[in-house]
Amino acid sequence: MKLMKRIEFFQLVQPLTEKLYSMAFALVPDDLQAEQLVIDSMNAFLLKEKKLVLNKLVDLESKKNAQLLRRTYYKSILRYMCEIGVRRSHQMGETSLVQPAENFRAFFALDPKVRFVMKLRFEGQFTAQEIEEIVQLPKYEVIEKLHNGRFLLLNDLNRGVHL
Amino acid sequence: MMDQNLYSKKIIPYLDGSLSASERSEFEAYVHTHPEFESQIRTKEDELAIVRSLIPTPLIAREALDALETEIRESIMNLLRDEPRNLRGKIKDAWEEWLSR
Numbered sequence: 001m002k003l004m005k006r007i008e009f010f011q012l013v014q015p016l017t018e019k020l021y022s023m024a025f026a027l028v029p030d031d032l033q034a035e036q037l038v039i040d041s042m043n044a045f046l047l048k049e050k051k052l053v054l055n056k057l058v059d060l061e062s063k064k065n066a067q068l069l070r071r072t073y074y075k076s077i078l079r080y081m082c083e084i085g086v087r088r089s090h091q092m093g094e095t096s097l098v099q100p101a102e103n104f105r106a107f108f109a110l111d112p113k114v115r116f117v118m119k120l121r122f123e124g125q126f127t128a129q130e131i132e133e134i135v136q137l138p139k140y141e142v143i144e145k146l147h148n149g150r151f152l153l154l155n156d157l158n159r160g161v162h163l
Numbered sequence: 164m165m166d167q168n169l170y171s172k173k174i175i176p177y178l179d180g181s182l183s184a185s186e187r188s189e190f191e192a193y194v195h196t197h198p199e200f201e202s203q204i205r206t207k208e209d210e211l212a213i214v215r216s217l218i219p220t221p222l223i224a225r226e227a228l229d230a231l232e233t234e235i236r237e238s239i240m241n242l243l244r245d246e247p248r249n250l251r252g253k254i255k256d257a258w259e260e261w262l263s264r
Contacts, residue, residue: 006259010239017232018223025221035227039234046242053243104219121179122215128181143181153217154210 001057008060009053013042016074019124023078026119027085027112028092029104037088041081049076078120078134086112106156110149117142118149166193170200174207 004012017038024037046053053073059065089112107115117135120126126134131142170193176182177190194200223231240260 006239006243007262009243010236013235013239014232017228017235021223021228021231022221025219029219031221031223031227034221035223035231038231039238042235043238043242046238050243101219104217107218118214118218122211122218123220126180128176128179139181143176143179146179146181147175150211150214153214157213157217 001059004053004056004058004060008058012060012066012070013073013077016070016077019074020077020081022123023116023119024081024085026107026115027081027089029108030092033088033092037081037085040084041077044080044084045073045077048080075126075130075134078124079136082113082116082135086116106153109156110152111145113137114145114149114152117145118153121146167197167200170194170197171203174204178204178207178211 020038020041021034024034024041025031028034028037058069060069107118110118113135117131120131120134121128128139128142128146132139135142137145170190173182173186173190177187182190194204244256
């Protein structure tokens, strides 16, 4: 067990970059904005959790420990992403000229927090309890958002089929 | 029959991962003893697969990914450090930064 160096922290979170980008895209459906959201979420995490990261004793020799730690940091970064991204998504909604692809229009018509919760569940494979921690909502609201998202997406699909 | 209705309502929470550990094992035990119930689960699984296909999974270009990783590394190197208290600390930081290039 030893204190983690900065470069070790980078090596630990580096494999998360693509996943973070994909999650960010659910909130801000624009390449550059999504990249910016990843950077801002990471910066917010580093500024707020710096002491926690630097003072934590870790054993990175063990693959299992490293994976567990990576997942813990992933969830923390996503928590900041949710907070920043939902706000940004609302702001973008009023000004954005970016049009999402036709087959995902129904998804991007959903409320940003519903989109994020859906993405966490279906792509991130997070449990309702983990989502609860990430989006900082009570479990019943997480379940409600998952239910609404599913219902609205399937409803939109059925409407399209019947037209 | 009542049991079946009760457990039918639990299919989506089960697939959603929102059941508690005890509810989950209780549900799995019920499915194990009622194989006919599995078709209902499969139908719901198909429905969820459709929902999954309606959620975008964007791909990031290789160059954009490299640039993003570089920015993340710079953020980590700049923000994730205690202020060096003496010359030794400053040299240690500079050495670590040089090594990470």
